[in-house]
Amino acid sequence: MAQSEGHQQHPLGIYFWVWGLLFVLSGFSYGVDYFQLEGMLRWSLILLFMFLKAGFIVAVFMHMAWERLALIYAILVPPLCLTVFIGLMAIEGDYTFLTRLAAFGPAAEIIAPHQ
């Protein structure tokens, strides 16, 4: 049950646990680069460690796990709109890339030869 008036007091142990976990996860993140992992493995590990770290910080350090649902929804739902924005801009970026290849790339002369 959430404390009334948002008074957040918890045992110290959980902070030390999360603190340690954040160190370990950051170490893993750095390891991804240090050991030069490539491709899908690299990207999925980067995202996994990133979301775990972000989740622990928000849930425990920022006390979101103990807040009432109204506040959790109000803060965590709006950023979900960003996924649409990210999707749109990824499509746009790809389109720009292909346009640049067609207009300025090595194949440009073949696609649209100089008059």
Place this chain on the structure above:
Amino acid sequence: MTHEAMAGTVTAIPIGNLGVVADVSGDKQAFQVPWGKAMMWIFLLSDTFIFSCFLISYMTVRISTTVPWPNPSEVFALSFGGEPIPLILIAIMTFVLITSSGTMALAVNFGYRKNKKVTVLLMMATALLGATFVSMQAFEWTKLIMEEGVRPWGNPMGAAQFGASFFMITGFHGMHVTAGVIYLSIIAYRVGSGFYDRNKGGNYETVEIAGLYWHFVDLVWVFIFAFFYLW
């Protein structure tokens, strides 16, 4: 409530500017937390969108460039007399920021325990670690500008958009850290000087609100680290 009583209430509602205040406040509380905390969360939500805009524009220019993107692993490598270690400065900066997040979380906890001395010490440690982070960032920028020749409009390593994205994203984050150091110092001073004992009846929730800001700065770094430095 009877009809008469309701009619009586209606006539009591103020009009004009006071009416606007009465209407939007509406005598209802949506969030069962101190107003300062709700407002900090809403500020952080807006800040989330600003940082997201920077990271999304970085994604867009990186996808759309036909020139190879400079390899951050090599660009940010640092040599301590031997072989260059990839990304080592950034790794140290990450650990400094995480350490500061831990000391801040403990400061909030000791604040609620009314342990003033430990709270102030932990907050000062947090601010000091934050200042260390900004100093290392200043070093990183200097090295990049003076030695690597990175400019917002171009660089010798590859895609021209690298510099603009880098300075914009890390600069805005560094500004947040700097503001956080000042913010924490002020709150720590007020805790130490007994300001909250005199004026707020010994309520240290302000420490938690400052903590929210500080953890958010750490949170943003998690995303910058993943997308800009590791990707």
